[in-house]
Amino acid sequence: MKKSYLVILLVIMLSVVYLQTSIHTLAENNYLLPDNKEKQFISASEFKKSGKLTGYIQFKDADINFEQKLLYKDLKQYIKSKVSEYYFINLINIYSNPNSSVSPDRQIYFYCSISDDDNTLKYKYLILDAETSKPIAEGNGQNFKQESETLFN
Template sequence: MNRRLYLTLLLGLFFSLVCLYSNNHINAENTYLYPDNKEKNFISATEFLRTGNLRGYSQFKGADINLIQKLAYKDLKKFIRSKVNDNYYLNLNNIYINTNDNVSPNRQVYFYCSIIDNETTFMHKFIILDAETTEPLFEGNGQKFKELD
């Protein structure tokens, strides 16, 4: 009899822990400030740029590269990697290294980045906007002076 009671209590504890873990895991997935919106349709990043509603960002005049794309937040690093050479990719690490835990990986974002690369300087500026709210999620810039021969 004691063995049966012990097994019943053990099974009850086990199922309680499984349910508790499952609920916490489900709740953790749904706590994004910017949740998954991959099923929604938004205009392209180029169309959004043309609306004139892009606040606080403008492309460099005479930029060597302008990256403009609507994409899932999780694909940002892969997109940058596919569009620039190794040197640029390493110099743009402030864009993709620091991820935001408030943004679902499947959240659609607009990404704009402008790059100037000349004999003395590498400069870039960027902004990442939420495609649904058009609020800025990240923005920044960087400048690296090159060694002169």
């Protein structure tokens, strides 16, 4: 009788451990847009030239324009490596709230245009999935400068 209770208890414990491991694994890999880092896609510039890029136009008076294919997890670091701290702080809306349905190892196209004059910093951006060409995120922003702000570090 004691042995049967121990066997039942052991089976229940192993079942719970197995289920938790399965659920955790499923949660980690259950992205709407899964990892595709091993696939080959054209560059962001070639994608733009193909005419498939719709709904995004760079500022005519832009000071900085980005067109880059990269992994979703590398977006923040890419932006930080390309702009001064002043721009990086002002572009926080682009990288501060990642989309949880996109695998960090998903390839994206990143387009961003920045216009900066004496009074205003304006930007707009578009993040597209490289495989489906569908938008992951897009937006724009405008920051009015105070007299003490400088453009570059």
